[in-house]
Amino acid sequence: MSSTKRTIIPRVAPGNPRIDPLSQQPNILVNQVSVDYPVYTQRGLRGRRVRKIVHAVQPLSFTAHEGEFIGLVGRNGSGKSSLLRVIAGLESSTTGTVYASARPSLVGVGAALNQELTGRQNIALGCLAMGLKKHQLVEAERKVIELAGIGEAIDRPMRTYSSGMGARLRFAISLAAKPRIMLIDEALSTGDAAYAERSAQAMQEVLDDAGTVFLVSHAAQTIEDLCNRAIWLDFGEFVMDGDAREVARKYRWFAHNLAQGDEAKAAQLLADAKALGAQGYVQDSGA
């Protein structure tokens, strides 16, 4: 998978002389974006429903450039998916604005598109929804089927699909419109090695085409394997932004300590990480 790593000079913190805005065109600007949710909680079994505001994403700003494959890491509920949905324009942010050079397309693993329709019909439905025209459908369908690789299931209703098959088909459909900015929400953990190779190839094509890909995952290894930059969020708060390997490893060490029940050490690691992240873009230490 190391072939997906490219020599990219990422956008770095202010004051760093390596930044060259002319060679790396920004594709996305996240400007002061925050997301608050109202949630209703109920104490006990018969308690009163209480409305509470949850800060899913605290005000956050960054830019993403052509050729960058950015991983969003963090624990469950850290605001990764909320941020992704705001970047996709599917959800409005509470404050701030996202700017993009093209319409971002989100690939999620949520519910199936239309359960009663066959895979092939869903391809047509999805492609038309994304704005493709009828005469482009034949070519798009061929590519989607090739990438999804779900065999003759393509002519069966989607309700008969396993969750993995459904996720693969959806992923392939969203690539059919040749998105420049692609946002992936944990869609890659499905399928065999051949499929993983094909999808990595497909994403590489997006990157080579001056695109930007975001990948949400709580698996640090996936981020390290695929991405060249990573942003770590924790309970909606920014922790650090930097080289994918560096950030992923620091996150994994934190998550490992947390899993071992060593909360004091995990808290210390998180505090260290935040301090480091506050200094700017975290470079690859080469270790």
Next chain:
Amino acid sequence: MAEKIYYAREGVSGELTDVVPHVHSGRLAPVGVRVGAWRYLKNVWDRRQYIWFDSHTKVRTQNSNHRLGSLWLLAKPVLDIAFYGVLFGLVLQVSRGMDNFLAYLIIGILMFQYMSGVLNGAASVMIQGKPMMRAFSFPRMALPISMMVRQTMQMGAIVAVMLVGIAVLPPHVLPTVSWLAFVPVFALNALFLTGLALVIARYAYVVPDIQQLLSFVTRVLLYASGVIFPIERFVEHPLITQIIQANPFYIFIDLYREVLMRGSFGNLETWLTAAAWAVGAAVVGFFIFWRAEEVFGRELN
């Protein structure tokens, strides 16, 4: 661009000066911001192939789990007509003194079911469309319009059965030139329902309780629109009669009967009122829905 662009991580803040030119030049444009009304209308029009495909496939698959398949599209209204015919014609005898109760009932029931079908469909269409909305960005208005197109396509067969039915069943209503006027009445009715569907779709997404309320409202409308029997025979209060006759559902159903049963083209005033309702509802519905475009992106708990 009034907004200042910041680079503000914790501890480090400053202006993102190198990005500003891209925003100013328009290369970077805001995401998820509602486009202007005219542009929005154009975007919906650009998705017409999607709307067509979606409504087409849904018509074909919606009854595929049933033994009789699409035959239910016809069987259901026929059963309804039989039920209401027996109840109100034979048991309650509201048909006394009417020259053609059967045709009156057939037109009323079938056309009213189209209208109530659209209203009920509109109440659930956005919630059912969640998977599509989550997966793709497209003008959300495509969903209620697709539902509208689907319901209208289904009416093709039902209208054919209706026309044959009133001609074959005694006392026969024979086709006249005024039957041609059915087409513009139906078009105005569809436009009116589209507007209404957009309003309902928008609010029922946020307040699903509207679905519950709607089944009650359609039942009230069933009796308040002269679907089964002429209200004039039971309502004598002039104000209530006026209110009922101003009700657009009544106006459309009455116009259908006018052109199909009474062989007349109706009077100009009725036509103008129907047209005003249709255009008014469509314009209001469009703007209400368009203004709420971002609402459909939000996850509601």
